[in-house]
Amino acid sequence: MSDARAAILSRLRAAPQLAPPEYPDWQPPRFGNRLERFRIMLEAVHGEVYEVAADQWRERLRAILSAKGVNKVMAAPHLGVDWPEILAYDRPVEDLKELLVDGIDAAVTTTRGAIAETGTLVLWPDVDEPRLLSLLPPIHVALLNQADIADTLAEMMTAQNWAATMPTNVLLISGPSKTADIEQTLAYGVHGPKQLIVLVLQS
Structure with missing residues (x-):
């Protein structure tokens, strides 16, 4: 070991040990009216x-x-969509694939819930509602139970x-x-749904 390295390590070992900082218990933010917060955030991005x-x-x-002039709709049979x-x-x-990309006008899915903080829907794809059902058709309709909105x-x-x-x-x-392109010009629906419609189901 070189003398310079030994000197640095010696100074580090001799330095006083500082106690870790103390932080108050963190609590997640509370938004009061979760539905209103969710609405504000989602409508801000054209939902x-x-x-x-x-x-x-x-x-x-x-x-x-x-x-909206929709003709063909895709949805899981258990939803009972009347169209x-x-x-x-x-x-x-x-x-x-061809039907999903260029043959369906709208797709309907359920949701696991939503996040008020960011205006985000949470989906758990399964055999009846695969992932592409919400990612390819021009219009995505999501069914959201109001009770499932979390902060x-x-x-x-x-x-x-x-x-x-x-x-x-x-x-x-x-x-x-x-x-968005390099000039930060935002475009909607380039490679996915052009419209997102959320039906908030209230008991």
């Missing part, structure tokens, strides 16, 4: 939020999609006991698809 009674969302969905041209994601992705992701994970039932995949969606 649409509609409140509807839990037993009336199908009628509201028909009105919204009709106003003239309704399809299920019931074939391998290789057989549905933060950490709070949701704790409340829903994710540690015991971790999914293989989680989607966090904060608005329609968006991207």
